[in-house]
Amino acid sequence: MIYLDHAATSFPKPERVIRAVERCLREVAGSPGRGGHAGVLQANRLVFTARERAARLLGIGDAARVIFTSGATAAINVALRGTLRPGDHVLTTDMEHNAVARPLARLRRDGVEVGVVPHDPDAGRFAAALDAGRREGTRWLVVNHASNVNGQALDLEAIARWCEVSGVRLGVDAAQSAGLLPLDVDALGASWLACSGHKALHGPPGVGILAVGRGVQIEPLVRGGTGSHSESEEQPTELPEALEAGTPNTPGIAGLGEAIALVLEEGVSALHARAQALARQLESGLRAIDGVAVWGPGASERAVPVVSFTIVGEDPSLTATRLEDDWGMRLRVGLHCAPAAHRRLGTFPGGTLRASPGPTNAEVEIDGLIAAVTELAAEAR
Ligand SMILES: Cc1ncc(COP(=O)(O)O)c(C=O)c1O
Structure with missing residues (x-):
């Protein structure tokens, strides 16, 4: 084959990723953040290590802004649904995956307005298209960093500069680029960046990352147990808990943490x-x-x-x-x-x-x- x-x-997943998932399933007797016995502390350490590695890979200064999700699709849904409001105008490209296109289509029905510009690796042409597509009330630019159809990738640094000058916030679908192209969320000043764990990061399926920009507020899409502030009926506002309700996929995170270590080692x-x-x-x-x-x-x-x-x-x-x-x-x-x-x-x-x-x-x-x-x-x- x-x-x-x-x-x-x-495929194949690296041996050490497989072993990390297996070790977690066999040896970690506890759920991270839920209580304080030895198994919980072991699970906490494992998730903490994976978060730190992801922060290093993605240029996030504070690992608390690394949110584990079930994949890029979940990360993008959380980011779009948690930031866009009726009347907002968002620019996007004509090469988006359905992970972006479908949530935006649904948000359109709620009164979010969407403008589409051609995905273009040429920074000058892309900036000109953004200038032409921009209008009063354009608050967001949401882009597919690299196309899963023809591999074409945008010049994110130039786009980030355009966003800064134009007062437009940037969201990035990095499902195809994470693990292959350098990413530095804080240096870009991006508001969010979504990654798949199971593609070029070489982790298992069912885990991904939402990297949240400095000072960015995202309204939770899912509310529930976080293991913290349990006395309150309100979702905690601190990251990562605010956006990580429910028992996390600890074996998946263990595998992803090991996979990211490998990517960091190999470069x-x-x-x-x-x-x-x-x-x-x-x-x-x-x-x-x-x-x-x-x-x-x-x-x-x-x-x-x-x-x-x-x-x-x-x-x-x-x-x-x-x-x-x-x-x-x-x-x-x-x-x-x-x-x-x-x-x-x-x-x-x-x-x-x-x-x-x-x-x-x-x-x-x-x-x-x-x-x-x-x-x-x-x-x-
Ligand atoms: C460009 C792009 N965005 C988003 C996704 C969705 O990623 P996930 O499988 O992690 O939800 C994919 C997966 O094919 C993709 O290629």
Whole structure:
């Protein structure tokens, strides 16, 4: 089996991540923040360590502003629902994942106004589009840092400068970039940034992060037990408790904490360089095949390793079935939960085949995919 679907979820998970999850399930006899016996203290330490590591990775000065969620989707929902009010105008891009697009569509029905600008890696063009889309009452810019359809990534530093000058607050969906591109929430002055734990951070599924900017207030979406201030019927206002009601996913957090330690040790830029070299190899190989259309980020330094393609005139799900049945290759097919991006690229509604290499893939696997697509494209001609 050749796994090329790391943008959906990374595989295989590192051995030490698996061991951390297992150790937590076997050995941690307590729930973090709930009481004070030895197992609780052990669980507290584990969650604290993971929070500190995440803060280091994401440039958050105070680890209390690291909120553990069930994934990027939950983090984005908490952030959008907890900050946007009727009458607010929010700018977003035309390459958003449904994790952003659907909550915004729902908020529109509550009176939030939404403007859409083209997702553009060129900082100057993007700023010009933001200037054109901005109006009185524009309070937020919510952007997909890196596209899960073609790997294209925005220049966050330039965007943060535009936000500061324009008095607009910034929210970032970093589901595809966390673990691959440098992120520094406090230096950016971003109000929030959402991460997946199970993609390029190499953690288990079911855990993610909402990084909250300095001084930012987010109204809780979920209220309940926090293990603190239990005498009050009000949700505590301090972070992280304010946004972490209910028993946390301690094994998931243990796995994510170990995964982030690994990312910090290996270094985001080394992990990115490895996977991105494979994506470049794939993109140029596919572009050389007659009858194959390719949507990749090209040579951009800032891109993430995601390449979409189709065999012209062939249903991509047929190609995906052949690649899996005849070559044992696992790729993602369809709209990848980002229909707007496909409208933009002209691949709606059929979608594309998406290959997303990870740092554990080998050049020979990429060569194998290029050879398989060459054969299938020749058959289709
Ligand atoms: C750009 C983008 N945003 C959000 C998500 C949702 O992430 P999660 O699975 O952690 O909820 C994904 C996952 O595919 C994604 O690619």
